[in-house]
Amino acid sequence: MSLICTLVLGIGLAGISEAKPPRWPESSLRFSASYDGEPLSGVFRKFGGQVKFDPSAPAQSSFEIEIDTGSVDTGDSERDDYLRMPEWFSSEAHPKAHYRAKACTAGKHHSWDCSGTLELKGKTSAVPIAIIWSSEKQQLSGKAELSRAQFAVGEGEWSDPETIGDLVQVEFLLDFGDK
Numbered sequence: 001m002s003l004i005c006t007l008v009l010g011i012g013l014a015g016i017s018e019a020k021p022p023r024w025p026e027s028s029l030r031f032s033a034s035y036d037g038e039p040l041s042g043v044f045r046k047f048g049g050q051v052k053f054d055p056s057a058p059a060q061s062s063f064e065i066e067i068d069t070g071s072v073d074t075g076d077s078e079r080d081d082y083l084r085m086p087e088w089f090s091s092e093a094h095p096k097a098h099y100r101a102k103a104c105t106a107g108k109h110h111s112w113d114c115s116g117t118l119e120l121k122g123k124t125s126a127v128p129i130a131i132i133w134s135s136e137k138q139q140l141s142g143k144a145e146l147s148r149a150q151f152a153v154g155e156g157e158w159s160d161p162e163t164i165g166d167l168v169q170v171e172f173l174l175d176f177g178d179k
Helices: 077-083
Strands: 028-035 038-044 047-052 062-068 096-106 111-120 123-126 129-134 139-147 167-175
Touching: 096 129
Parallel strands: none
Antiparallel strands: 028 038, 028 167, 047 062, 062 096, 096 111, 111 123, 111 129, 129 139, 139 167
């Protein structure tokens, strides 16, 4: 399943004077959780959308990100196939997840907090993100924490948070450096 996407960034900081797409090979969308008390991490290989962000006008910011749930990759193909099943991401019935945010507020030390929602597996819930812009590296990074139970990810025998922790950490990095 191919995801063709464009990411637009309007930053207005030194080095970024007009909208330009990220360098996809250097950009990433990662997640981490726990399984039997041990760390478990992975990535989504296909994601994209539109980002409008201006540190001088954070209230005008917006994020429209689409994630291909079938592109999950934990480094274990058998586990990845299982994560695509109905008990987890249900990738056949719900091939895309969507993150949407309409505004950000200034935080500390070149950081901003953005209020948004995640639609995953047919469920929508608030998921705020904290973002940081590095003008030196020309990278936009962000973090969020969410409850997998809110989105019915890991149903049935996998719903017990003692086996697989309920909290999931999500991190992204968008690289806008020179090509």
